[in-house]
Amino acid sequence: KKAPPASSSTTTPKSYPLIGSVFSIAANRHRRVQWISDVLRNSPSATFTLRRAFGSRQVFTANPAVVQHILKTHFHNYHKGFYLHRALGDFLGNGIFNADGDTWKFQRQVSSHEFNTRSLRKFVETVVDTELSRRLAPILSSAVGSESTVLDFQDLLQRFAFDNICRIAFGYDPEYLLPSLPKTSFAIAFDDGTRISSERFNAAIPLFWKIKKLLNIGSEKRLRIAIKEVRDLATKITREKKQELQQKASLDLADLLSRFLSSGHSDEDFVVDIVLSFILAGRDTTSAALTWFFWLLSKHPHVENEILNEIKEKSEAPDYDELKDMVYTHAALCESMRLYPPVPVDTKEAVADDVLPDGTFVKKGTRVAYHIYAMGRSEKLWGPDWAEFRPERWLKRVNAADNEAGKWRFVGMDSFTFTAFQAGPRICLGREMAFLQMKKIVAGVLRRFRVVPAVGKGVEPVYIAHLTSLMQGGFPVRIESRCGD
Numbered sequence: 001k002k003a004p005p006a007s008s009s010t011t012t013p014k015s016y017p018l019i020g021s022v023f024s025i026a027a028n029r030h031r032r033v034q035w036i037s038d039v040l041r042n043s044p045s046a047t048f049t050l051r052r053a054f055g056s057r058q059v060f061t062a063n064p065a066v067v068q069h070i071l072k073t074h075f076h077n078y079h080k081g082f083y084l085h086r087a088l089g090d091f092l093g094n095g096i097f098n099a100d101g102d103t104w105k106f107q108r109q110v111s112s113h114e115f116n117t118r119s120l121r122k123f124v125e126t127v128v129d130t131e132l133s134r135r136l137a138p139i140l141s142s143a144v145g146s147e148s149t150v151l152d153f154q155d156l157l158q159r160f161a162f163d164n165i166c167r168i169a170f171g172y173d174p175e176y177l178l179p180s181l182p183k184t185s186f187a188i189a190f191d192d193g194t195r196i197s198s199e200r201f202n203a204a205i206p207l208f209w210k211i212k213k214l215l216n217i218g219s220e221k222r223l224r225i226a227i228k229e230v231r232d233l234a235t236k237i238t239r240e241k242k243q244e245l246q247q248k249a250s251l252d253l254a255d256l257l258s259r260f261l262s263s264g265h266s267d268e269d270f271v272v273d274i275v276l277s278f279i280l281a282g283r284d285t286t287s288a289a290l291t292w293f294f295w296l297l298s299k300h301p302h303v304e305n306e307i308l309n310e311i312k313e314k315s316e317a318p319d320y321d322e323l324k325d326m327v328y329t330h331a332a333l334c335e336s337m338r339l340y341p342p343v344p345v346d347t348k349e350a351v352a353d354d355v356l357p358d359g360t361f362v363k364k365g366t367r368v369a370y371h372i373y374a375m376g377r378s379e380k381l382w383g384p385d386w387a388e389f390r391p392e393r394w395l396k397r398v399n400a401a402d403n404e405a406g407k408w409r410f411v412g413m414d415s416f417t418f419t420a421f422q423a424g425p426r427i428c429l430g431r432e433m434a435f436l437q438m439k440k441i442v443a444g445v446l447r448r449f450r451v452v453p454a455v456g457k458g459v460e461p462v463y464i465a466h467l468t469s470l471m472q473g474g475f476p477v478r479i480e481s482r483c484g485d
């Protein structure tokens with residue numbers, strides 16, 4: 001059978017003098033991620049250069065050799081850079097997400113202690129456990145059996161993650177996941193800050209937002225208000241924490257804010273920058289991953305059953321070690337993030353001229369992005385069944401000679417091919433924490449409840465992305481009890 005002709009939207013976009021591919025960028029602005037992914041699928045080395053207005057260029061890649069080059073072997077040449085700093089700087093300042101060089105290294109070093117085994121154990125067995133048993137489970141319980149109660153599961157997961165990460169970042173509980181589903185102004189302002197900053201970064205013509213900023217109108221006015229709201233609260237908490245630390249005889253470094261304040265950094269703005277970056281990192285990532293995960297489970301009962309079997313082998317409130325041992329669930333989460341990555345695209349900027357392993361020339365100052373979404377959907381990387389949700393591709397049965405014969409063993413994929421958590425020296429710091437939190441939620445929810453999508457038959461949710469991905473319009477579900485199964 002002849003392959004269908006590639007439509008104009010899947011080939012390298014047309015470019016014109018001065019304005020570059022502005023028309024194609026504008027035409028695909030609502031499906032940016034999917035569009036670039038299609039173009040990459042049709043480019044021979046899985047790398048192509050998008051021409052933006054006024055001579056600006058951006059390289060996209062889904063090629064693991066190129067990813068290894070920018071994230072590891074030539075790490076020194078690929079920074080966060082000017083474009084990202086300009087777009088996110090007003091909101092995030094010099095926090096780890098927006099920092100390079102020594103200030104990045106310092107933040108990475110100090111915060112890495114927050115992710116040691118002792119802290120992670122405490123996090124999952126107390127912070128996550130409490131949020132689950134006292135907040136999420138009661139909300140789900142009260143929706144059981146009611147045909148008329150439709151919950152937005154995405155919203156609940158976002159609220160869960162927001163409470164959790166605020167506790168980790170500055171020991172503060174915003175109480176966002178309450179039965180009344182409050183309109184917490186800090187959370188809403190944080191959302192505005194993230195969304196408008198990311199729109200700046202992806203703008204076809206950045207001049208427009210700069211003019212709006214200058215005139216303090218429209219989205220830029222909203223951004224200014226959101227930033228003030230977020231930073232005012234973070235500064236207030238920082239001051240209180242400072243006082244608390246001064247009064248305490250022994251230091252309990254229970255959160256990142258305490259850690260940084262105790263490391264001798266008392267510059268309020270800088271400490272606030274750090275905390276805000278962490279909230280951004282931990283807020284919408286795990287909730288995005290779980291939203292798509294529960295959607296996929298609803299369509300793949302055999303995977304749900306395998307996970308249930310694994311959960312039933314563990315205690316009712318699985319501890320750190322039991323969670324680590326949930327290999328099938330781990331594989332299913334990886335498989336879900338392969339198809340629906342929480343961060344779909346990640347961009348660096350070249351410090352000096354360079355040539356990528358596939359021969360693409362990169363001029364100093366050019367943005368180079370590895371396309372996580374495209375990589376997860378590449379036939380070259382995952383084989384002809386790439387579109388199937390199949391956790392088993394991450395697993396092997398332990399062979400008969402072993403005393404654990406018949407059990408699953410997780411087989412990881414190299415981090416330049418499965419890039420959901422980035423790779424190299426800046427690989428996600430919260431990776432392990434994220435898996436523990438997600439497995440704890442999966443175990444807690446599935447053991448007691450069935451999450452049933454309340455969408456019409458054949459309706460596929462739409463994947464959209466700001467800095468992190470979202471299910472467009474939320475994830476409406478009904479909740480059924482599993483008791484008696």
Ligand code: HEM
Pocket residue numbers: 096097108165168278281282283285286289341342343346347419420421422425426427428429430431433434
């Ligand atoms: C499923 C969940 C998660 C995914 C898929 C994920 C993915 C990523 C990705 C792609 C990056 C690179 C971003 C960039 O450099 O622009 C990153 C960085 C980072 N992540 Fe995560 N993340 C997750 C959860 C978390 C959590 C829960 C935390 C913290 C509690 C966290 C903390 C960080 C930090 C601090 C960085 C910056 C590391 C650095 O620049 O050195 N992440 N993550």
